[in-house]
Amino acid sequence: MTIKEKARNYVWSRIQATERDYIQIHNDMRESGEGRISMSTLENMLDSCDRKLDMYNYLFKLIETDEE
Numbered sequence: 001m002t003i004k005e006k007a008r009n010y011v012w013s014r015i016q017a018t019e020r021d022y023i024q025i026h027n028d029m030r031e032s033g034e035g036r037i038s039m040s041t042l043e044n045m046l047d048s049c050d051r052k053l054d055m056y057n058y059l060f061k062l063i064e065t066d067e068e
Contacts, residue, residue: 008063015056022049 001009025046032039 011056011060018052
């Protein structure tokens, strides 16, 4: 495997994991009545996931458009 393939696979796995986190946070926000985590904390976590996804998608795009 080339370094580009390894980098692509790593970033892709990070995108997938972050998207799962994003979905879980949304589910937690809908079920926030239990009060395990405050709504403001969930909103901060969601914002963090958004920023991570933006960064990982940018890195993925750079890897995909990189010419060897």
